Amino acid sequence: MNKMAEMFSRQLEQGSDGSTQRLERIRAGLSARHSRERRFRAYGIAAIVAALGFVAILFSMILYQGLPAFTQATLTVDVFFDPEIIEADDIPVQVEGQSAAEYQKAQLDWQRQVTMLNWNRVVEQAILAAAPDIEIDTRAVLSVVETSERFRLRDMFVADPGLLGKTVSVDMLASANTDNWLKGNIDRSLPDSQQQLSPEARALADRLMEEGKMRFSFAAHIFSNVDSRSAPASAGLxxxxxxxxxxxxxxxxxxxxxxxxxxxxxxxxxxxxxxxxxxxxxxxxxxxxxxxxxxxxxxxxxxxxxxxxxxxxxxxxxxxxxxxxxxxxxxxxxxxxxxxxxxxxxxxxxxxxxxxxxxxxxxxxxxxxxxxxxxxxxxxxxxxxxxxxxxxxxxxxxxxxxxxxxxxxxxxxxxxxxxxxxxxxxxxxxxxxxxxxxxxxxxxxxxxxxxxxxxxxxxx
The missing domain is CATH 1.10.3720.10 (MetI-like)
Structure with a gap:
């Protein structure tokens, strides 16, 4: 009897040890499974964060480079429609007995005459009036604003010939080179041979900016103008x-x-x-x-x-x-x-x-x-x-x-x-x-x- 009791007790001990080992193996397996699940979730979160990070970097770079283009240098000057420069006949008026074709021809002849006037001189006088004591040649003055501004003044006069002899405040778009200079897109320490503007034009642009006559404003023309090669500053979409x-x-x-x-x-x-x-x-x-x-x-x-x-x-x-x-x-x-x-x-x-x-x-x-x-x-x-x-x-x-x-x-x-x-x-x-x-x-x-x-x- 004593031998049988000893054998039974040994079997119980061995069974208890086996159950403990199996429980330990199960716990180890569950722990490993949970660890793999946590790693998988961490990898997924890391992938999402990385993707969002790359997208954020892309959009940040585009916004950083593109947002300055929505503002552009604009010069506010008083334009005097000088009768000595704008030597044009009076606008044709349809008289009794004149046909529509003859009146249209007279209108076109008058517009052609207005187009041939020296509108660059009108632009130059307006800019020089904003900085009267500066010594600068005509070419440097005109390089400060966009070339299309002369056509805008011409169209203003064609639409309203009564402007002759009057002074009107006009916002002129700065040229692309002037905009680059004022925004710092060009290194100011470069020699004159590598600059896009002459020294006189750069000095004029800086002075107008300091005096508040030239400022950065919203470039609405990006959405309203078409592309332009002769006047790149006015190019739009x-x-x-x-x-x-x-x-x-x-x-x-x-x-x-x-x-x-x-x-x-x-x-x-x-x-x-x-x-x-x-x-x-x-x-x-x-x-x-x-x-x-x-x-x-x-x-x-x-x-x-x-x-x-x-x-x-x-x-x-x-x-x-x-x-x-x-x-x-x-x-x-x-x-x-x-x-x-x-x-x-x-x-x-x-x-x-x-x-x-x-x-x-x-x-x-x-x-x-x-x-x-x-x-x-x-x-x-x-x-x-x-x-x-x-x-x-x-x-x-x-x-x-x-x-x-x-x-x-x-x-x-x-x-x-x-x-x-x-x-x-x-x-x-x-x-x-x-x-x-x-x-x-x-x-x-x-x-x-x-x-x-x-x-x-x-x-x-």
Missing amino acids: AGAFVGSLYMMLVVIVLAVPIGVASAVYLEEFAPKNRLTDFIEVNINNLAAVPSIVFGLLGAAVFINYFRLPLSAPLVGGLVLTLMTLPTVIIATRSALRAVPPSLRQAALGLGASKTQTVFHHVLPVTYPGILTATIIGVAQALGETAPLLLIGMNAFVAQIPSTPMDQSTALPVQIYLWQGNENRNFFEARTSAAIIVLLGLMLTLNAIAIFLRTRLERRK
């Missing part, structure tokens, strides 16, 4: 913005209905055979084709074959439509596949036809996804540059397009052109400002998509 707007309208009108209709047919109505498989494979392949290939296709088909106008927003919109279609089709099909089969079965079970099931029950559920896909595709097309370069939209166009058939450029192409401008000191900031405008437009499109998607999801 109006033409490129309108050109991009026309292209996006073409993309929305063509890519959205064609893409959604194609996706609905392929997903809901098309038979599953080799032909549809071949179409699906090619749609997926088209989504991965480089954008420059679509530019080559557009140049060959729309310009060389159909003879559409070069550099027209219509051609750019057609090219971007071809590029956007695969994105819209793939995203719409994904939204249709996400609809539960029970919804289709319930509609068919209640007697609805296939068409009624798709258009009355399935499609309304997918509106948020389709809308998101559309906005993403349009935003992607808005930032494309390579295909637009191949259809000639990098040409210099100094006017706002009135129709999609007129020559124009686009925002990304305008950024490309400004980046390559020889006046790097001035256009580097202007390029970043254009990028800010483009990013703002894209963020606005995405915000609209999120807002509309949220509204549609609530209605469901």
Whole structure:
């Protein structure tokens, strides 16, 4: 009996030791599992923080370089429309018996006479009146303000000939070189041979700034003017913005209905055979084709074959439509596949036809996804540059397009052109400002998509 009791007690001790070891192994396994989970979460948080950090750095650099371009040096002077300089006849007045054609010819002759006057002399006198005791030559004086200011004074006089002999306060835009000098974009310690302005012009600009006659003001002309080569300080984004707007309208009108209709047919109505498989494979392949290939296709088909106008927003919109279609089709099909089969079965079970099931029950559920896909595709097309370069939209166009058939450029192409401008000191900031405008437009499109998607999801 004593031996059996000893054996039983030894077995209990061994069993107790084994259970303790198993518990320790379980605890160690759980601890290791929890450690791996914590590390995985830490890696995920670190990845998110790194991504947000890179995005913040990118936006910070763009804002740091681009925000100064939204302010520009402006000179406020009193302009005297001197009759000794503006020696023009009185503005023609239509007399009795004079035909409309004769009156128009007289008007054009008078405007031609006004244009030939020495408006540079009027600008020079106005600037010298602001600094009367400075000795400077005419060329240096005129280099302080933009060359387009003489045309603005001329247009003011044409619009109101009664200004002759009067003095009017006018805000003149400083030249790009003057703006660079005052903003410190050029090292002031460089010798005169490496400066963009003469010593006299630099001294005049500094004096006008110190006296408060020249100041930095908001550069509203960036949004209202077109690009300019003769007067770079007055260059703006109006033409490129309108050109991009026309292209996006073409993309929305063509890519959205064609893409959604194609996706609905392929997903809901098309038979599953080799032909549809071949179409699906090619749609997926088209989504991965480089954008420059679509530019080559557009140049060959729309310009060389159909003879559409070069550099027209219509051609750019057609090219971007071809590029956007695969994105819209793939995203719409994904939204249709996400609809539960029970919804289709319930509609068919209640007697609805296939068409009624798709258009009355399935499609309304997918509106948020389709809308998101559309906005993403349009935003992607808005930032494309390579295909637009191949259809000639990098040409210099100094006017706002009135129709999609007129020559124009686009925002990304305008950024490309400004980046390559020889006046790097001035256009580097202007390029970043254009990028800010483009990013703002894209963020606005995405915000609209999120807002509309949220509204549609609530209605469901």
